[in-house]
Amino acid sequence: MSHLTPTPVIDGVQDKTMILNMGPQHPSTHGVLRVILEIDGENVVRIMPDIGYLHTGIEKTCEAKFYQQVVTLTDRIDYLCPLTNNLCYVLAVEKLLDLEIPPKAEWMRVLLNELTRINSHLVWLGTHALDIGAMTVFLYCFREREDILRIFEMVSGQRMMTSYFRVGGLALEPPLGFFEKVRDFANRFPSKVDEYENLLTGNPIWGMRTKGVAKISAEDALALGASGPTLRGSGVDFDLRRDMPYSGYENFKFNVPLGKEGDVFDRYLCRVRELRESNDIVKQALDGMPEGAIKADAPKVVLPDREKMKTQMEALIYHFKIITEGFSVPAGEVYQAVESPRGEMGYYVVSDGTAKPYRVHMRAACLANLQTLPIMCEGRLIADVVAAIGSIDIVLGEIDR
């Protein structure tokens, strides 16, 4: 495996190439990614991503918080899909606790997760197209994204940092009129995807900028730990939702779009098709939404209802204890992975039996995906670097944590 190109070392004096710095404040690097390019004219000889500008030490902070407090931290990791982070963390803690979750909570989680996926893919599509020069798509994508953010606000009170999932269920009952609003969106959305596709998929300029650009083979993608659309664009048929289902995904029917060439265009097609599949899952979740409780029956872990807390002594005691001392989790360790919009997001939670996690580690899909950038870009033009960065859909918050 000779793909490890750790650094653009300048071997002696080479007048032929020069080092070009791109970022960390560059609009096409989607955050604060710095890329060091060694270029020969317009051609990229070597490329090294430099990360860490957004490191906030979330893993360390988690160790000082109660289990229920960590939920709010997980929102800030991948800020484009906070609900997926919430889900992954609460599933891990629920696995440690061995908690049974009521079906309505599971279905709500699936519903909101797929909306999150649509939301995240819309931001990706808009910015990716903008990078390559298709300005209109950006405006259209953010129009639909606004609808989804309003749905999130309706259900959780927050547009972006939702923290709606709790260990043991959901924070609140979905409000009146919520399902109608989601259904209205889900009915409208496929025609909007047609709109984006009309602008891009058959567009010859888009094709020239994306087809055959930044290719990666399936073997290389696997060896580098790429996952999600970056892996599926190269033709590897693997989706955690279908192959290792969690949170009731086994009840849903959907296709997993695959690419063939592993180029920017195939990754684009994968994600655009995923928009439609996710919309289908949202509709299935709406049709089959079970009735019942939204929280597990575990008074020592789940906060009691407001009404009960004010009328029953026992509920008041549990409420006080959970808020002041947290809840203890049996010692052990779990690794829980979910399919985030970017790939396999995994939470590794270690408990030592107290109310604070001993260690929380996030497996960031983007961190592994970013390692594919050198293979994609070397030998290509600088302009293709921009297309490649957009096509792996990086979120620096998740990479740096």
Next chain:
Amino acid sequence: MALSPPITDLEQLKSHPAVGRLLEWNPAAVTGVKFDRDEMTIYVDRAHIREVCALLRDDAGFPFNFLCDITCVDWYPNEPRFEVIYHLLSIAKKERVRLKVKLSGASPVVESVTSVWAGANYFEREVFDLFGVRFTGHPYLRRLLMPEDWEGNPLRKDYPVEGYR
């Protein structure tokens, strides 16, 4: 619902494909096993980790061909202090396994698996950066997230949460 206690008896877990394969190859490489909450953990001897990874990746019948993650846990002040953790996934068989290597606090050194999976590059650099565990044979072992001139390893348990001021 009560949790069932973890199974740590090697004899009972021999049927697991990864455990069986490793025992067949070199019984000394496996220093322990644990099956807890439907997750399989294999404790691997420090000297054999790279060979174990290559063996599991290339196994014809049950390949663990995808490296999900490498991370570390600091058990300060206990010894052996560090546990380096490898999460492997078999994409074909849809199965996960966790490998663990225990390292002493005095010399936390382990062989790099970048020659097995190129993707281990960033993961190992991150562990080196935040825990100070060294990976021999890594082509570019430098800090990944913290600044180059940072002192200390923030995720160690003896490093204060609010940092040194």
